[in-house]
Amino acid sequence: MARHIVIGVDGSAPATAAVEWAAADAQRRELSLRIVHVCQQRPLDVDTTKYCARALAAAADRARDLTRGVEVTTQMLSGNVVDTLIGESASADSVVLGSRGLGGFAGMVVGSVSMGVAGHAAGPVVVVRATSAVRHGLVAVGYDGSEHSETAMRYAVDQARAREVPLHVVYAWQASILSPYAAAYSSLLEDACEQEMQAAGERVARWRDRNPDVAITDETVVGHPVSVLIKAGGTADLVVVGSRGLGGFASAVLGSVSHAVLHHLTCPVAVVRPREGEEPR
Structure with a gap:
């Protein structure tokens, strides 16, 4: 190491x-x-x-x-x-x-x-960007279950443990608009949202079980990942993101979310890429 x-x-x-x-x-x-x-x-x-x-x-x-x-x-x-x-x-x-x-x-x-x-x-x-005298006592991480976000989670857990502060995990889910008459599909969308939230909670639960010494909270929000992470960064000492997530093109070296977060957040931002041959925990 x-x-x-x-x-x-x-x-x-x-x-x-x-x-x-x-x-x-x-x-x-x-x-x-x-x-x-x-x-x-x-x-x-x-x-x-x-x-x-x-x-x-x-x-x-x-x-x-x-x-x-x-x-x-x-x-x-x-x-x-x-x-x-x-x-x-x-x-x-x-x-x-x-x-x-x-x-x-x-x-x-x-x-x-x-x-x-x-x-x-x-x-x-x-x-x-700059030294800050304000300490929020929180690390935030964007986590969507992708390979890059798994690696970001590992780094975020290590950072929270070393700082002895809670880790807040955020996942932003964007509901697809099925048709101009999407209101007719409200029940279907609600079911899909519930399934997404349940899956996101289960992913975080596995990290919580493996790291009982770190206080891990999680939040699933329906919205754009950039706006959700910017909001989370307002009360965090560090925001951690994978270099690209599930929505990124395989050839992209830096996804649109991590790119935007770097440009909009004032707190330190960690962009994490999986190392060659690295196995997510």
């Missing part, structure tokens, strides 16, 4: 928030920290190496200030930022990034690097 968290930094404020989040996570889960900076030469710069070194040193100092007994290492890397961070994810417990870096447009909520890594990394990618 990987025993370190990779943090990608570039000296931006969101990257500093990512360091602070990862430091707390490493302390709770007894992991080490590997802080990396992908140093790219820019045409108008004589040498960016000194800036890269300062960004790394500042991030390491911040991580050490916030932890006790956590091993902190740094490395300056070269190459394409997204590809390099994806490569780092293969041997890491998780990758933690700021929502956007110095190269992004000011109006963007999530930058291209964060989106690219979240869509292709080998394991969990946590995207942090």
